Amino acid sequence: xxxxxxxxxxxxxxxxxxxxxxxxxxxxxxxxxxxxxxxxxxxxxxxxxxxxxxxxxxxxxxxxxxxxxxxxxxxxxxxxxxxxxxxxxxxxxxxxxxxxxxxxxxxxxxxxxxxxxxxxxxxxxxxxxxxxx
Numbered sequence: 615x616x617x618x619x620x621x622x623x624x625x626x627x628x629x630x631x632x633x634x635x636x637x638x639x640x641x642x643x644x645x646x647x648x649x650x651x652x653x654x655x656x657x658x659x660x661x662x663x664x665x666x667x668x669x670x671x672x673x674x675x676x677x678x679x680x681x682x683x684x685x686x687x688x689x690x691x692x693x694x695x696x697x698x699x700x701x702x703x704x705x706x707x708x709x710x711x712x713x714x715x716x717x718x719x720x721x722x723x724x725x726x727x728x729x730x731x732x733x734x735x736x737x738x739x740x741x742x743x744x745x746x747x
Contacts (some may be wrong), residue, residue, distance in 0.1 A: 624716055630638035631675075633666040643669065648710060650680065650697035659694045665696055667696075671712045676705045 623645045630641045630653060646669070648701035659682050669676040674711040701709070 621649045623647045623652075624713055626716070629670045631668040631670070633668075644693060646709075646713070648706070648713065650683075650695070652694060653694045654691055659685060659692055662698055669709070671709075672715075673715045674708060674712075676708050676712070677702070678705055687694060 624647065625645045626643050628643045628646070630643055630651075632639050632641055632655075639655070639657060641653045644652040644654055646652075651669070661682050661684060663682045664679060665682075667678050667680050669678070678701035680701045681699040682694050684695040684697050686693040
């Protein structure tokens with residue numbers, strides 16, 4: 615299936631502080647990309663609503679303004695799909711660096727595991743050839 619999204623999404627559980635009606639409220643991400651995020655909240659949100667957000671990632675805050683595009687309602691929580699309506703160049707760079715580190719971190723773990731398995735296989739073949747002639 616062809617991916618129509620502009621940016622890849624990363625499944626993450628980061629805390630998000632939203633500033634709404636003069637109060638700080640806590641939500642969490644379900645997934646995030648350079649273009650927006652999907653949040654879980656235990657309070658009502660409305661489609662078209664804009665709010666200031668602070669995404670907590672790697673001991674830093676990424677500030678942005680998000681706009682709710684769609685809502686999924688559950689019994690005691692909502693999932694809101696949001697796009698970034700405004701994000702500064704500095705915060706966009708922070709987010710990009712954070713997502714980049716997640717992508718390459720996962721890739722490097724995969725490569726390291728593959729190399730470890732390959733070395734174990736080579737060791738097995740050498741031990742078997744040397745000790746079990």
